[in-house]
Amino acid sequence: MSDTVDDVDLPYDEDEASQQEKIQALEERLEILETQNEEMRDKLLDANAENNKYQQKLERLTHENKKLKQSPLFVATVQEVTDEGVIIKQHGNNQEALTEVTDEMRDDLEPDARVAVNNSLSIVKPLSNETDVRARVMEVTESPEVSYEDIGGLEEQMQEVRETVEMPLEKPEMFDDVGIDPPSGVLLYGPPGTGKTMLAKAVANQTDATFIKMAGSELVHKFIGEGAKLVRDLFDVAREHEPAVIFIDEIDAIAAKRTESKTSGDAEVQRTMMQLLSEMDGFEERGEIRIIAATNRFDMLDRAILRPGRFDRLIEVPKPNTEGREIIFEIHTRGMNVSDDVEFAELAADAEDASGADIKAVCTEAGMFAIRDDRTEIRMEDFRNAWEKVQAESDETEDVSKTFA
Numbered sequence: 001m002s003d004t005v006d007d008v009d010l011p012y013d014e015d016e017a018s019q020q021e022k023i024q025a026l027e028e029r030l031e032i033l034e035t036q037n038e039e040m041r042d043k044l045l046d047a048n049a050e051n052n053k054y055q056q057k058l059e060r061l062t063h064e065n066k067k068l069k070q071s072p073l074f075v076a077t078v079q080e081v082t083d084e085g086v087i088i089k090q091h092g093n094n095q096e097a098l099t100e101v102t103d104e105m106r107d108d109l110e111p112d113a114r115v116a117v118n119n120s121l122s123i124v125k126p127l128s129n130e131t132d133v134r135a136r137v138m139e140v141t142e143s144p145e146v147s148y149e150d151i152g153g154l155e156e157q158m159q160e161v162r163e164t165v166e167m168p169l170e171k172p173e174m175f176d177d178v179g180i181d182p183p184s185g186v187l188l189y190g191p192p193g194t195g196k197t198m199l200a201k202a203v204a205n206q207t208d209a210t211f212i213k214m215a216g217s218e219l220v221h222k223f224i225g226e227g228a229k230l231v232r233d234l235f236d237v238a239r240e241h242e243p244a245v246i247f248i249d250e251i252d253a254i255a256a257k258r259t260e261s262k263t264s265g266d267a268e269v270q271r272t273m274m275q276l277l278s279e280m281d282g283f284e285e286r287g288e289i290r291i292i293a294a295t296n297r298f299d300m301l302d303r304a305i306l307r308p309g310r311f312d313r314l315i316e317v318p319k320p321n322t323e324g325r326e327i328i329f330e331i332h333t334r335g336m337n338v339s340d341d342v343e344f345a346e347l348a349a350d351a352e353d354a355s356g357a358d359i360k361a362v363c364t365e366a367g368m369f370a371i372r373d374d375r376t377e378i379r380m381e382d383f384r385n386a387w388e389k390v391q392a393e394s395d396e397t398e399d400v401s402k403t404f405a
């Protein structure tokens with residue numbers, strides 16, 4: 001009972017007052033929380049808007065990045081990696097530039113590394129090492145499998161190549177004793193497929209020299225900005241492989257007459273040619289390296305490359321005459337099962353205007369005719385049919401090239 005009495009005795013007013021206070025405090029607290037909630041919502045909305053903005057920016061940059069990687073890239077070498085950025089030197093024009101890179105990219109770069117840069121000279125990607133590029137543009141053969149006996153109808157040319165390329169490699173002391181300098185470079189010119197490459201290979205084989213071939217057109221078209229450097233590399237590789245025969249095919253691609261237009265492509269070709277001339281000019285101590293160049297377009301050549309001390313020995317390699325064609329037929333049928341009725345002299349007389357490469361094609365084609373007829377022996381009619389086929393094919397190619405000329 002006493003409990004009830006105690007309850008009744010409680011001051012009712014005081015209790016109610018404290019309840020009221022509590023409610024008020026709670027209400028105030030609620031108000032504060034509501035304001036805070038409001039503020040948080042606003043902030044969240046702002047953050048979302050900001051997030052959207054960044055998302056769009058990211059998409060734009062990703063797109064630009066992709067575009068930058070697709071447009072033509074130039075090659076440069078890293079000079080220095082500094083706190084402010086990376087100093088690069090562009091190949092070709094030697095222009096130096098300071099460019100910013102991401103931290104990850106910076107870790108991949110070191111002085112002398114080759115990189116691909118875009119128009120605004122930002123580094124797009126590091127490039128694989130030099131030897132890969134060299135391997136792709138240069139054909140290096142320790143001992144080519146072509147000998148003088150494989151070449152037909154070019155007696156005079158062979159004699160000249162032997163004097164100018166083989167003698168200085170095999171008997172350099174002869175030139176010292178006589179007191180003359182051997183010719184610097186030899187230029188072979190003439191129509192396609194006449195044996196220019198074969199001559200260069202045969203002389204390398206004869207002298208046990210390494211044969212290093214580079215195509216002029218690849219130098220300037222495949223590796224934009226690198227032509228001059230690749231020419232330097234070409235001579236470095238030759239020095240590493242002495243004795244060596246450097247063979248520059250399609251030299252007209254880097255040594256064509258200067259044209260009026262001043263496009264960057266022309267400038268690149270000019271720089272490549274200048275590098276070649278300076279390598280040849282400064283090549284006093286050439287040692288056991290000989291240089292042979294070849295062209296089908298003698299008329300296009302810049303005369304600067306024909307000055308003394310450069311390609312100063314010109315050798316014309318024409319299409320073979322009848323006698324030459326007969327010898328070339330004999331050479332290319334050496335390993336073939338040819339019937340007794342085959343008259344090479346007659347075939348040579350018929351195959352007027354054929355190049356060595358055409359005759360090689362006729363021989364292979366004649367073999368195909370025999371196979372198609374289920375024979376192992378090749379007859380005169382096979383050669384005749386083959387010559388007609390090769391002629392028809394070359395007429396077709398001519399028509400196509402005229403259409404696209």
Ligand SMILES: Nc1ncnc2c1ncn2[C@@H]1O[C@H](COP(=O)(O)OP(=O)(O)OP(=O)(O)O)[C@@H](O)[C@H]1O
Pocket residue numbers: 150151152153154191192193194195196197198199249294295296328331355356357358360
């Ligand atoms: N005089 C020749 N004697 C024997 N075979 C020849 C002769 N000329 C060309 N050939 C044959 O044709 C092929 C191509 O010849 P080669 O590559 O030497 O010609 P090229 O003059 O260098 O041609 P291009 O100017 O097109 O480079 C040779 O592999 C060989 O089979």
